[in-house]
Amino acid sequence: AQSVTQLGSHVSVSEGALVLLRCNYSSSVPPYLFWYVQYPNQGLQLLLKYTSAATLVKGINGFEAEFKKSETSFHLTKPSAHMSDAAEYFCAVSYRGGGNKLTFGTGTQLKVEL
Amino acid sequence: GAVVSQHPSRVICKSGTSVKIECRSLDFQATTMFWYRQFPKQSLMLMATSNEGSKATYEQGVEKDKFLINHASLTLSTLTVTSAHPEDSSFYICSARGAATDTQYFGPGTRLTVL
Numbered sequence: 584a585q586s587v588t589q590l591g592s593h594v595s596v597s598e599g600a601l602v603l604l605r606c607n608y609s610s611s612v613p614p615y616l617f618w619y620v621q622y623p624n625q626g627l628q629l630l631l632k633y634t635s636a637a638t639l640v641k642g643i644n645g646f647e648a649e650f651k652k653s654e655t656s657f658h659l660t661k662p663s664a665h666m667s668d669a670a671e672y673f674c675a676v677s678y679r680g681g682g683n684k685l686t687f688g689t690g691t692q693l694k695v696e697l
Numbered sequence: 698g699a700v701v702s703q704h705p706s707r708v709i710c711k712s713g714t715s716v717k718i719e720c721r722s723l724d725f726q727a728t729t730m731f732w733y734r735q736f737p738k739q740s741l742m743l744m745a746t747s748n749e750g751s752k753a754t755y756e757q758g759v760e761k762d763k764f765l766i767n768h769a770s771l772t773l774s775t776l777t778v779t780s781a782h783p784e785d786s787s788f789y790i791c792s793a794r795g796a797a798t799d800t801q802y803f804g805p806g807t808r809l810t811v812l
Contacts, residue, residue, distance in 0.1 A: 615799055626703070626790050626803040627741075634799055673740065683729065683794055685801060687740045 585610045585676045589688035597696050602661040604691050606648075606674035609655065616657040617675045617685065618648055627673065633657060644668070669695045700724050701793050703804035710781055711812055718776045718807045720791030726771035727793035731801060732764070735788040747774055781811040 590605040608614055615634045619627040631642025638650040648659045657674060674688040700723040710716050720730060729748050733741040745761075747753040747768035755761045763785075765777040774793075778785055788808050792801035 617800070619803070624788075624806070624808065626701075626805040627792075629800060629802065632800060677799070679799070683799055683801065684731075684743060684746065685741075685792075689740045 585614065585678065585686045587674050587676050587686055587688035589672075589674050589691050591691055592689065593692045593694065595694040595696060596664045598666055599663050602646075602659070602664045602668065602693065604659040604672050604674075604693065606657045606659065606688060607655050608657060608674075608676045610676055610678060612678045612680075615677045615679065616648075616650060617677075618642065618646070618657075618659050619673045619675060621671045621673065621690075623670075630659070630672075664693075664695045666695050666697075669693055699795075699800075699802040701727075701791065701802050701804040703791055703807050705807060706805060707808045707810075709810045709812065712782055713780055715777055715779045716781055716809060718778075718789055718791075718809075720774045720776070720793065720804050722772045722793040722795075722802075725793075725795045727774070728771065728796045729794045730768055730774040731792045731794075732766060732774075732776050733790045733792070735790060735806075737788075741790060744776075778809065781809070783811045785809065786811045 586609045588607045617632045618630040631640045633650045641647045646661045673690045675685040702721045704719045732744045735741045744759045745753045745755045753766035768774040790806040792803045794801050
C-alpha cells in the first residue's frame, strides 16, 4: 500500500521568499513521485516527477524537488516565490506495475503575500 | 503536447436526470484513462480506471451502475452519472496516460451541480 502525507494544509510566504512544501511518502516498493499544481476551478498541471533517475528533479516555473529515500521525502522548493505561484499543490505517489494509479496527498494551499 | 480536454466544463441538472462528461486526449493516444472526483477543498479521489476497449475497474465504494464509464477509443472516455442526486454534485476530473509514459495528464475538470 502507498500513502502520501503533506505537512501543512496552508503555507504562506512573502513574495521573493523561499517556498518549501513538504511531502513524505510510504511505499513498499520503489515509488514514482509527482507534484501537481491546481489553480481554482481547474484541473491539475504536472510540475515535476521522479521515476528513479536523478534524485534532484527540476520542473516547470522554477520548482524543483529532491527524492530522499532515507527520509522518505520528496519536498518541493522554489528559491523565490512569485504571486502567480499561489495555488493548491498536490504530491502523489505511484509505482511501476501498479497500473499507474496515483495516490494523492491532501494538498497544500500556498499563499503568496506582498 | 499531452493535452487533455473535458466537456462540459460546467453542468447544472435536475435531480433524477443523467449527465455525460467527455474526456479527450487531443495529441496522444490514451491507453488508460482515470476518473476522479474532488470535493471542495479536498484531495482527488480515484473513482475508476479504464483501459481502451475494456471494462472499467472501479475503486471500492464507487457504484459502477451509477457512474458508467466508456472508453471506446484511444482518445475518448466518457463518464455518465445516472439518476444524479444532489450528493453527486462535485468536481469531476479525468486524466489520461499514453502507453509509453508513467505520467497522467489531467483535464480541466467538470463542475457538476445537481439541483
